[in-house]
Amino acid sequence: MTxxxxxxxxxxxxxxxxxxxTELHALGYDTRSPALPSSGEHPTAGVHEDAAVLATELASIEEPVVLLGHSYAGIPITEAAAGAGTVERLIYLAAYMPDKGQSMYTLHGIPDPEDMSGLFPLISEPRTSLYGDLADAEAEQVMSELVQQTVRSFAEKVHVAAWQDIPSTYIVTEQDKAIPPALQEKMAAQATEIRRIASAHSPFLSQPRQLAALIDKIARSA
Incomplete structure (x- = not known):
């Protein structure tokens, strides 16, 4: 069981x-979905605390793991998976894929912030940038559940890049308005393989069955 x-x-x-x-369970997979401490009502954590939470979660799983990070989460999974012997495959879903010593700021080619404390503003026009292919009612519901995010999570640099040693798949979301497909393709060039899905930034909401089938294919090839 994976x-x-x-x-x-x-x-x-x-x-x-x-x-x-729900779709992955129907295909026979167990799932885990840990909460990152850099997101919440009053978060203060950064990348390394996020990675530590994920490493602890990974250590509690005995069976093989496919570790998928969406968007920002590509950064902490890159650090957390290093040395985790159960991780058979990393999946970057429209995600940042840093090399050692890189951060979200680095990957966008912008200077590090002088002050790493505080909160990072919500992405502009989230209805369009994050949920462009969702129906209005669902998009409104999802947006009502958004929380705060720390600057540290975007500014801190990873100490190690697990994808150097663990096979990786990058899933490019071809209609993405949050992380431009051109930037995704640039990062994806580092991955073991590239897959694509015709969706906006959040296919786990707009195309969960198709995405689950794609994850299944990737897992079976791991």
Missing amino acids: TVMLVHGAWHRPTCWAKLE
């Missing part, structure tokens, strides 16, 4: 995975 660990992106909580988890 466990698929799903790691949410910035401003989100694990509840965003509910639809995808």
Whole structure:
């Protein structure tokens, strides 16, 4: 039995995975969806605390793991999976894929912030940028559940890049308005393989069955 660990992106909580988890369970997978401490009502944590939470969760799983990070979560999974012997495959879903010493700021080619304390503003026009292919009612519901995110999570640099040693798949979301597909393709060039899905930034909401089938294909090839 393989466990698929799903790691949410910035401003989100694990509840965003509910639809995808249902589809993965139907395909016979166990799932885990840990909460990152850099997201919440009054968060203060950064990348390294997020990675530590994920490493602890990974250590509690005995069976093989496919570790999937969406968007921001690509950064902490890159650090957390290092040395985790159960992780058979990393999946970057429209995600940042840093090399050692890189951060979200680095990957966008912008200077590090002078002050790493405080909160990072919510992405502009989330209805369009995050949920462009969702129906209005569902998009409104999901947006009502968004939380705060720390600057530290975007500014801190990873100490290690697990994808150097663990096979990885990058799933490019071809209609993405949050992380431009061109930037995704650039990062994806580092991965063992590239897959694509015709969706906006959050296919786990708009196309959960298709995404689950794609994860199944990837897991079976691991």
